[in-house]
Amino acid sequence: MSNKMEDNQKNMKELPESKIYEQELIYMPYRESLKRVLNAICSQAPINGSLLDLMCGPGYLLGQIAKQRKDLLLYGVDSNKRYIDHSKQKYPGINFEIGDILSWESKQLFDVVVCTGSLHHILYEKQAQAVEKMTSMLKSDGFCIISDCHIDDYSDENERKLAAAKLGYEYLIETIKNGAPKEVIVATIDILHNDVMMNEFKTSLKKRLTVYKNNFSKVELFKTWPDADSQYGDYYVICRNN
Numbered sequence: 125m126s127n128k129m130e131d132n133q134k135n136m137k138e139l140p141e142s143k144i145y146e147q148e149l150i151y152m153p154y155r156e157s158l159k160r161v162l163n164a165i166c167s168q169a170p171i172n173g174s175l176l177d178l179m180c181g182p183g184y185l186l187g188q189i190a191k192q193r194k195d196l197l198l199y200g201v202d203s204n205k206r207y208i209d210h211s212k213q214k215y216p217g218i219n220f221e222i223g224d225i226l227s228w229e230s231k232q233l234f235d236v237v238v239c240t241g242s243l244h245h246i247l248y249e250k251q252a253q254a255v256e257k258m259t260s261m262l263k264s265d266g267f268c269i270i271s272d273c274h275i276d277d278y279s280d281e282n283e284r285k286l287a288a289a290k291l292g293y294e295y296l297i298e299t300i301k302n303g304a305p306k307e308v309i310v311a312t313i314d315i316l317h318n319d320v321m322m323n324e325f326k327t328s329l330k331k332r333l334t335v336y337k338n339n340f341s342k343v344e345l346f347k348t349w350p351d352a353d354s355q356y357g358d359y360y361v362i363c364r365n366n
Contacts (some may be wrong), residue, residue, distance in 0.1 A: 136323035142182035142210035144307050149184055151304035152312065153295060153349040154241055157271050157358040158185060160348055161240055164269060164362060166192045173235035175199065176261060178225050178254075179242035183211030185216050201228055223246070225254050233263045240360075242269045244319075244326040253323070253334045259339045264366060271360035275319070277328035285320050287328070291356045292316025297350075331357055339366050 149155050154311035162185065169175060172195050177186050191199060192196040201223040202208055211220045221228075225239075225246070237258045246254050258268050273295075275287035292315060299312045336343045342362035349358040 136321075137319055141206060144311055145182050145207075146184050147305070147308050148311055151299050151302045151308050152287075153275065153298045154358055157348040158240060159272065160346065161185070161238070161269055161271050164190050164360075165189055165236060167237065168267065168362075169193060169196055169236050171195055173197070174232070174235040175238065176201070176230070176234040177238045177240070178228075178258065179203075179239055179245065180207075180211065180220070180241070182207045183218065183220065184214050185238070185240055186211070187215045190215065190218060199230075199234070201225070209264075213277050225257060228251060232262055233266070234261055235263055235266045236269075236320065237262050237268045240269075241273065243270065243332075244324050245273050245357070246325060246327050248327065248336040251327070251332075252338070255335050255339050259365070262365070266278075268363040269360060270336070271358065272332065273326060273358050274332065274356060275326050276355045277330045286323070287356065288319040288322075288326060289316070292319055294350070294356070329355060333339070333361075335360055336363055341366055 149158055165175070166189065173230060174197040175189065176347045177200045180202045183200055186200050186326060189196065198218045200211060203222065203224045205222055208220050208222050211218070216285060239258060243251055253302070256284050258270070262268055262316050272282045273291065278284040278287050296316060300309060304312070333343070333345070342364040344362045345359060347357055347359050348365050
């Protein structure tokens with residue numbers, strides 16, 4: 125493990141328990157992005173197709189897909205044993221496995237590959253590698269959906285911190301307005317801390333789009349929050365190579 129990664133782990137506010145993680149999806153602005161991603165998957169995934177959710181967390185999205193598309197073969201991979209144990213218990217009909225997105229291997233290709241709200245957990249210099257990994261696991265006629273929250277574009281570390289603070293503040297305000305309980309508010313404050321201190325690695329949409337376009341021939345972009353004209357916010361892309 126690199127010194128940089130060790131320092132990040134020492135200073136990082138720990139990821140929430142599975143129960144709180146799922147509560148976040150009720151109160152945080154990201155709930156709209158997840159709803160839109162779910163609708164896109166359920167309407168566009170082929171009948172009897174296969175779907176892989178990389179960095180699936182506690183399995184919430186896969187559980188929602190399973191309710192609407194019982195025909196799909198669903199797989200979830202996450203490096204957090206706590207989340208995978210929770211997923212296996214709560215969603216026994218779905219295939220869950222512990223694995224790191226950068227090193228996990230599969231013997232099969234998938235019709236749909238999904239990664240929601242997770243790429244910012246990966247070091248900046250490794251994010252392109254993670255997107256390349258998704259491309260390699262996709263059937264030639266398949267599609268990939270990636271969603272994430274982005275900060276304003278920046279040119280130096282001070283600008284990055286300011287952009288992260290701005291996003292975190294707006295996210296916190298929106299979460300409180302949505303009536304979040306104390307534990308979700310605390311988790312949202314922890315996200316702000318992790319982003320500003322670069323324990324997590326949110327980047328700008330401009331920088332991330334370059335990575336998507338380097339790996340896919342077609343990239344459709346959708347913004348889900350905020351409604352106001354801004355660089356920062358929640359976005360998802362549907363990517364194809366056909």
